Amino acid sequence: MLGWSVVFAIVAVVAGLLGFFGLAGIAATIAKILFFVFLVLLVVSFAIRAFRGQSVL
Numbered sequence: 001m002l003g004w005s006v007v008f009a010i011v012a013v014v015a016g017l018l019g020f021f022g023l024a025g026i027a028a029t030i031a032k033i034l035f036f037v038f039l040v041l042l043v044v045s046f047a048i049r050a051f052r053g054q055s056v057l
Helices: 002-018 021-051
Strands: none
Touching: 002 021
């Protein structure tokens, strides 16, 4: 999921450089959403592993 976030961020930068500002905005928004979903899932995963007594790192 973090990889897709990076891909959409790159698409946003390239689209912005080429003048496709609407597409750049949409791609940047998708990248932000995917990044925050990734962070939430990461924290939830760490919490579940910690409650089970497993190593989180």
